[in-house]
Amino acid sequence: MIIEELREIVGHDRVSDDPAELYCYSFDSSYIRGNADYVVRPQTAEEVSRIIKVAAAHHVPIVPRGSASGLTGGSVPVKGGIVIDMGSMNRILEVEVDNLQVLIEPGVIHRALNNELMKRGFFFPPDPGSSDMCTVGGLIANGGSGMHSVKYGTVKDYVLALEVVLPDGEIINTGCKAPKTSSGYDLTRLFVGSEGTLGIITKARLKIHPLPETKAILVATFGRIEDAGRTAVTVLSSGVVPAAMEIMDGSAIDAVQKIDPSLGLPDVEAMLLFEVDGYREAVARQVEKICEICERFGGRAVVAKNKNEEERLWAARRLVGVAITRLNPGKVRVYEAEDIGVPIKQVPFMLKKIQEIGKRHGLPLVTYGHIGDGNLHTGIAIDLKNPDEWKRVHAIKDEIYEAVLELGGTVPAEHGIGVIRGSLMSKAHGGGYEVMKAIKKAIDPDDIMNPGKMGM
Amino acid sequence: MIRDHMDDILKCTRCGRCRALCPVNEELGWESTNARGRMLLARALAEGVPPSEAMRTSFYTCLSCAMCTATCPSGAKPDEVVEAARREMVAAGMAPPYYGMVRDNILTTGNPLGERGSRTAWAPAGAKGRSDLIFFAGCLLSYREQKAAQTTFRLLSRFGAKLLEDEQCCGSPLLRLGGEPVTLEHNLKQIRQSGAKTIVTSCAGCFKTLSEAVPDVEVLHVTQFLARKIDDLGLRQLPIKVSYHDPCHLGRCMNVYEEPRTIISKICELREMATSRQDARCCGGGGGVRRGYHDMALAIAGKRLREAPADVDYIVTACPMCNANLGAAGGKVIDICELIELALEPQERVP
Ligand SMILES: Cc1cc2nc3c(=O)[nH]c(=O)nc-3n(C[C@H](O)[C@H](O)[C@H](O)COP(=O)(O)OP(=O)(O)OC[C@H]3O[C@@H](n4cnc5c(N)ncnc54)[C@H](O)[C@@H]3O)c2cc1C
Ligand code: SF4
Numbered sequence: 001m002i003i004e005e006l007r008e009i010v011g012h013d014r015v016s017d018d019p020a021e022l023y024c025y026s027f028d029s030s031y032i033r034g035n036a037d038y039v040v041r042p043q044t045a046e047e048v049s050r051i052i053k054v055a056a057a058h059h060v061p062i063v064p065r066g067s068a069s070g071l072t073g074g075s076v077p078v079k080g081g082i083v084i085d086m087g088s089m090n091r092i093l094e095v096e097v098d099n100l101q102v103l104i105e106p107g108v109i110h111r112a113l114n115n116e117l118m119k120r121g122f123f124f125p126p127d128p129g130s131s132d133m134c135t136v137g138g139l140i141a142n143g144g145s146g147m148h149s150v151k152y153g154t155v156k157d158y159v160l161a162l163e164v165v166l167p168d169g170e171i172i173n174t175g176c177k178a179p180k181t182s183s184g185y186d187l188t189r190l191f192v193g194s195e196g197t198l199g200i201i202t203k204a205r206l207k208i209h210p211l212p213e214t215k216a217i218l219v220a221t222f223g224r225i226e227d228a229g230r231t232a233v234t235v236l237s238s239g240v241v242p243a244a245m246e247i248m249d250g251s252a253i254d255a256v257q258k259i260d261p262s263l264g265l266p267d268v269e270a271m272l273l274f275e276v277d278g279y280r281e282a283v284a285r286q287v288e289k290i291c292e293i294c295e296r297f298g299g300r301a302v303v304a305k306n307k308n309e310e311e312r313l314w315a316a317r318r319l320v321g322v323a324i325t326r327l328n329p330g331k332v333r334v335y336e337a338e339d340i341g342v343p344i345k346q347v348p349f350m351l352k353k354i355q356e357i358g359k360r361h362g363l364p365l366v367t368y369g370h371i372g373d374g375n376l377h378t379g380i381a382i383d384l385k386n387p388d389e390w391k392r393v394h395a396i397k398d399e400i401y402e403a404v405l406e407l408g409g410t411v412p413a414e415h416g417i418g419v420i421r422g423s424l425m426s427k428a429h430g431g432g433y434e435v436m437k438a439i440k441k442a443i444d445p446d447d448i449m450n451p452g453k454m455g456m
Numbered sequence: 457m458i459r460d461h462m463d464d465i466l467k468c469t470r471c472g473r474c475r476a477l478c479p480v481n482e483e484l485g486w487e488s489t490n491a492r493g494r495m496l497l498a499r500a501l502a503e504g505v506p507p508s509e510a511m512r513t514s515f516y517t518c519l520s521c522a523m524c525t526a527t528c529p530s531g532a533k534p535d536e537v538v539e540a541a542r543r544e545m546v547a548a549g550m551a552p553p554y555y556g557m558v559r560d561n562i563l564t565t566g567n568p569l570g571e572r573g574s575r576t577a578w579a580p581a582g583a584k585g586r587s588d589l590i591f592f593a594g595c596l597l598s599y600r601e602q603k604a605a606q607t608t609f610r611l612l613s614r615f616g617a618k619l620l621e622d623e624q625c626c627g628s629p630l631l632r633l634g635g636e637p638v639t640l641e642h643n644l645k646q647i648r649q650s651g652a653k654t655i656v657t658s659c660a661g662c663f664k665t666l667s668e669a670v671p672d673v674e675v676l677h678v679t680q681f682l683a684r685k686i687d688d689l690g691l692r693q694l695p696i697k698v699s700y701h702d703p704c705h706l707g708r709c710m711n712v713y714e715e716p717r718t719i720i721s722k723i724c725e726l727r728e729m730a731t732s733r734q735d736a737r738c739c740g741g742g743g744g745v746r747r748g749y750h751d752m753a754l755a756i757a758g759k760r761l762r763e764a765p766a767d768v769d770y771i772v773t774a775c776p777m778c779n780a781n782l783g784a785a786g787g788k789v790i791d792i793c794e795l796i797e798l799a800l801e802p803q804e805r806v807p
């Protein structure tokens with residue numbers, strides 16, 4: 001009996017096959033659902049390895065899971081099997097500030113890691129909107145990023161080394177402690193963004209960054225969304241490297257206001273949120289430059305008054321995607337076409353195109369995102385019980401993806417493929433996808449690692 | 457019916473924020489025993505999945521601390537959905553055994569503790585009667601924290617407060633567990649007969665429940681009432697440092713944050729806990745958890761106590777449940793009215 005074998009490994013109270021428990025593990029933040037047969041909560045890599053050996057012996061799927069804040073069905077057990085909840089492996093093992101690195105277990109919550117690092121004057125820069133809830137393991141497995149990626153890069157730029165349990169239970173180490181290496185295939189990067197389809201990450205060594213001396217936040221408002229887009233492009237080409245540059249359209253601003261009405265944001269068609277950081281003099285100079293460019297495009301930039309306002313602006317921005325549900329009673333935000341990336345220069349065009357597509361299908365699209373990386377998010381809220389609205393969501397998605405790929409962009413830019421974008425892989429990567437499938441076959445010949453994801 | 461809450465349940469986009477902030481998640485770690493999991497199981501119930509043992513554990517390990525509702529970006533209200541799910545469990549005969557005990561106690565004795573003695577044994581003669589101002593003592597003060605009951609009543613008596621002729625449980629324990637407030641009608645009648653224009657209570661649970669249930673009468677927490685009278689109290693400065701624990705049902709549920717702080721700051725130095733006001737962690741005792749999952753209640757209380765600055769003389773609370781639970785976990789806790797009493801001239805104190 002599989003359940004007996006699992007209990008043998010992790011103990012009675014860390015395995016469940018209770019239907020109510022399994023129900024809770026049948027979701028993530030997407031609309032995908034799938035029923036697991038068992039849930040296990042291991043505490044060590046050795047336990048993970050032994051669990052995988054049980055799964056391999058019985059040919060049942062293994063589905064690694066962080067906080068299930070993913071938006072694609074990535075951690076949903078669509079083919080049943082054993083869900084491995086990594087949440088109990090949540091220790092920060094070593095903080096080596098002199099070596100600018102930290103060693104963690106994958107279940108540590110992103111915010112908890114940064115809280116710990118900040119005490120020592122450091123931070124882990126890739127900061128997703130889901131910082132409060134996602135695990136760092138899930139972020140690595142999704143190849144995610146965040147608000148500060150325009151200056152600091154995405155998670156893949158920060159992973160030095162990984163400990164991974166392979167689909168046959170073997171535990172391997174990739175990478176090294178040195179800041180750079182040119183030794184062999186880059187296995188570390190292979191596992192970053194592999195969405196649990198190649199193995200389970202059980203430890204990660206990450207680069208960390210000293211906190212900047214100071215920072216400033218600017219809120220710039222615009223009457224036309226394309227002007228915000230042009231401003232963003234111009235700021236980047238002017239030599240300013242903002243630490244963050246976020247865009248929100250009028251309805252996203254409304255959603256932010258719903259989270260924190262005391263922000264008192266103006267009723268405008270678009271807003272850019274800039275952060276610049278570094279040495280005091282440089283920050284002042286960059287603020288000046290950004291204000292000047294905003295004005296050139298008809299915008300109005302204001303510097304946030306104090307730390308409290310800065311923090312509240314970011315807190316509300318991080319969760320704007322969820323708050324879209326609050327805009328219309330009876331409508332709930334669904335995640336489709338929610339994450340696209342286009343070349344920076346095409347951002348203004350894409351912003352217009354998104355609005356046009358939404359209008360044509362009669363569903364307003366809320367647009368926001370990390371405009372500095374060309375990464376836009378679109379939010380759709382519908383009546384979940386209305387099949388016609390679902391149909392329109394999928395039509396909108398198809399048109400947006402078509403447009404993005406035509407521009408040489410990417411779908412997705414940070415949220416991963418999971419289940420909802422599996423069918424796009426071949427179109428997006430052509431022959432490259434065949435290579436990916438061959439790699440998958442070589443590492444996981446029996447297809448037990450998170451099957452049904454990435455179109456595999 | 458839980459089905460009536462479907463729209464609220466569907467507001468949950470499963471982002472997981474409440475999961476990360478739910479204090480029970482840290483203790484138990486299963487998806488079913490955090491706020492998001494409870495929303496999902498409420499959905500399962502609404503979709504017709506029969507109630508089960510695991511659902512019972514899920515719903516009845518909720519502290520009703522409202523951290524989830526206060527922080528949900530989507531505007532969902534998991535604590536209210538949990539209460540609705542508990543009602544469904546009660547209707548299905550799947551409530552935990554202590555639900556029946558609490559209900560029987562209230563039906564037979566008027567309090568959830570099953571105490572048969574006089575509810576006002578602590579009160580001075582002539583305490584009951586008609587007045588604009590009524591002190592609703594609540595069950596815990598009446599039977600378990602009688603010193604605090606005396607202190608609070610003595611303070612309120614200065615302003616003419618009286619007790620109800622026959623006060624009974626406010627209804628909070630049963631409501632939180634998924635039952636009906638069987639004593640509400642009785643209390644409403646008493647309140648009408650008392651001629652009360654203002655009801656003051658020092659229990660956060662009574663305060664929330666009465667505020668929602670009593671029409672046409674002002675319901676105040678004792679800290680709100682006394683903060684208005686602060687200059688009439690004759691408070692002395694004390695050379696001590698204290699911290700303040702925001703009770704969930706007073707703070708997050710009812711938005712009373714400033715008044716307790718106004719009072720404390722008038723008396724002594726106030727040092728905030730690591731989390732405070734809307735972010736304050738729960739004491740661990742709410743939602744029936746102290747009764748049903750005592751060890752977990754104490755573990756959560758222990759974490760809350762570690763949030764207090766090391767060098768404070770007391771942790772002040774404004775709710776007898778928080779007081780009891782933090783005290784049981786080893787905290788040096790006092791009720792805010794007892795702190796006030798310490799600051800009074802000796803002749804003003806309860807003998
Ligand atoms: C409100 C909100 C805002 C968001 N904002 C951003 C954003 O700004 N940037 C961004 O990049 N993403 C964002 N996301 C989505 C993002 O994908 C997740 O929040 C995060 O990366 C997933 O972490 P998780 O722990 O929840 O992982 P899960 O959702 O549980 O899993 C994600 C994937 O990783 C795999 N996985 C998890 N742990 C491991 C492991 N230890 N080893 C191997 N595979 C594993 C799973 O199988 C799955 O395929 C947001 C989501 C929400 C709800
Ligand atoms: S915070 Fe709100 S939307 Fe997010 S999981 Fe909890 S209830 Fe659902």
Ligand code: SF4
Pocket residue numbers: 474477478479480490491492494517518519520521522523524525534535538
């Ligand atoms: S009320 Fe508190 S304990 Fe209950 S689900 Fe919400 S956060 Fe968790």
